[in-house]
Amino acid sequence: MYKFSVLLVLLCATCNLALAITDGLLPNGNFEYGPKASEINGTLVKSSKAIPNWEISGYVEYIKSGSKQGDMLLVVPEGAYAVRLGNEASIKQRIKVIRGKFYSITFSAARTCAQEEKLNVSVSRGKSKPSDWEILPIQTMYSSNGWDSYSRGFLADDSQVDILIHNPGMEEDPACGPLIDSIALKLLYPPRRTGKNLLKNGNFEEGPYVLPNTSWGVLIPPHIQDAHSPLPGWKIESLKAVKYVDSAHFSVPEGKRGIELVAGKESAITQEVFTTPGRFYDLSFSVGDAKNYCEGSLVVEAFAGRQTLKVPYESKGAGGFKRANLRFRAVSKRTRVMFYSTYYTMTSDHSGALCGPVVDDCKLTSVRRKPGHS
Known part of the structure; x- marks a missing residue:
């Protein structure tokens, strides 16, 4: 009887939990x-x-x-x-x-x-x-x-x-x-940093629900802070939104999700990480297009520490990506990582829809040896 009661309590708790999710x-x-x-x-x-x-x-x-x-x-x-x-x-x-x-x-x-x-x-x-x-x-x-x-x-x-x-x-x-x-x-489920990647949610797999019957992604509005962000780990520090895109409707460099920077320098994502002053770090990431008729010269600018990297990507609007790497030396215990698009871009289908480069698979790792040493 006791075992049955315990089982019943567990089943009820499980049912309540299921109803809440x-x-x-x-x-x-x-x-x-x-x-x-x-x-x-x-x-x-x-x-x-x-x-x-x-x-x-x-x-x-x-x-x-x-x-x-x-x-x-x-x-x-x-x-x-x-x-x-x-x-x-x-x-x-x-x-x-x-x-x-x-x-x-x-x-x-x-x-x-x-x-x-x-x-x-x-x-x-x-x-x-x-x-x-x-x-x-x-x-x-x-x-x-x-x-x-x-x-x-x-x-x-x-x-x-x-x-x-x-x-x-x-x-x-x-x-x-x-x-x-x-x-x-x-x-x-907010992800944690690991030894293999100091960025949280660097592949953007954790994010808002994507409505399956829509083909335009999900906008993450500006001025969203990390504590209440639908994109865990990241802040939207810009005047315009960024777009959360999925592989079911767009071309995504890695996994099932990515971020399209749809409003030039007014569309930016940032994350602050703990670093050791004086140590070198590598920030690697993918830049591509979402296969949504976003054609032309796309440029993503990456910032970390006091270093900046511009990554050009010549898009034909048909999908594809390239890898990039920014090596920098940390100057403080906290380092701000930022990505934004240099230019405003519109799709080539004459719809007037804003578009931009896709950023994905972002990784931040510590360089164990000094640059130039084997």
């Missing part, structure tokens, strides 16, 4: 289940809980793919439905998580008729703590079809959190807001 869409995260006919007026949702699994506030519309707004055709990237958030409107869902674990949120958004659109993304951090807002500018579109996927990270310090997306817009037309679709969650 969600890698993929949130319940009704693609909004395919919509309001009843009595709870909607045209496209306007009338009840706060009319959309299954969600609580809404303000002017929220339930949009079917192919609908028109004036001369604008509203296209939904996944499935047949999405929601549109008008002025001060929001959608919210409470989810179960594992306390103390890191997560990333991924969602898709598209501008409609507003010019200065932004989104507030909030994750509540316990019943006694206020929401932690993060403002994501979505004025710049990076894909060719008008939709982009965005990510943000958070540390769960409660067993349940509220995920909320809010449009703070003040447009004259209350319906002039962004479309939202495909909201997903991923449990992150």
Whole structure:
């Protein structure tokens, strides 16, 4: 009887843990289940809980793919439905998580008729703590079809959190807001440094959830710090986003994930590592193109210590990469490693989509002997 009770407790604990781990869409995260006919007026949702699994506030519309707004055709990237958030409107869902674990949120958004659109993304951090807002500018579109996927990270310090997306817009037309679709969650496992690589997550394999039915990657917004980064180990220290790309839709030098620097010098990633002053180190990495029609002369600039290396890559937009190495001497106990693209580049398919070189397989190792010694 005692053994049976212990087994039952373990099974219950395992079930609770399994329910808390969600890698993929949130319940009704693609909004395919919509309001009843009595709870909607045209496209306007009338009840706060009319959309299954969600609580809404303000002017929220339930949009079917192919609908028109004036001369604008509203296209939904996944499935047949999405929601549109008008002025001060929001959608919210409470989810179960594992306390103390890191997560990333991924969602898709598209501008409609507003010019200065932004989104507030909030994750509540316990019943006694206020929401932690993060403002994501979505004025710049990076894909060719008008939709982009965005990510943000958070540390769960409660067993349940509220995920909320809010449009703070003040447009004259209350319906002039962004479309939202495909909201997903991923449990992150922050990697550690090893003797073979002093950089954490140097191959970028750990990162935000990539929506399988989209082909435009996931944007990691600017000014994201390491503690809450959806790209563990790295900071996005730039004015523009970087793009997280996967091998299912792009060419990636190593493994299944990489980073595309899509906005010139305004799109940078950095990481700070512990070093020994006076010791030499090698920073090696791959530079290539994502096989997304990003053609021409691409250049990645790498910084470490007081050294800089420019790595040119002549891209035909068909995939490929080259290796590069920067040897430097550490001048302090902490060394900042940075990568960014020298130039702004657009794809050659005349879509106007921003693109850039891909950085991957970054390794930082200590040089055991002095340069020139065998």
